[in-house]
Amino acid sequence: MKVKVQVDQDLCTACALCYDEVPEVYEDAGDGIARVKEEVGGDGAIIEGELAQRVLEVTDECPSGALVTEVVEE
Numbered sequence: 001m002k003v004k005v006q007v008d009q010d011l012c013t014a015c016a017l018c019y020d021e022v023p024e025v026y027e028d029a030g031d032g033i034a035r036v037k038e039e040v041g042g043d044g045a046i047i048e049g050e051l052a053q054r055v056l057e058v059t060d061e062c063p064s065g066a067l068v069t070e071v072v073e074e
């Protein structure tokens, strides 16, 4: 599986869940608001495999709908 990951920072409520659960992909931008790490390619990065599954799970758990995750390959 491959997913394309983005964070809508206008919706993020800085709950910290995504970067606590999937620190390989998300990080605190400095004020609690999440962002996709530059190391993985930043906003719009493609994430594969087991990590992609975890991204999908945390996307469902984000309380504000700020994690924008698109499955690009099943």
Ligand code: SF4
Pocket (backbone or CB within 6 Å): 007, 011, 012, 013, 014, 015, 016, 017, 018, 019, 032, 033, 034, 061, 062, 063, 064, 065, 066, 067
């Ligand atoms: S889980 Fe959602 S609301 Fe919480 S920090 Fe991540 S993007 Fe923001």
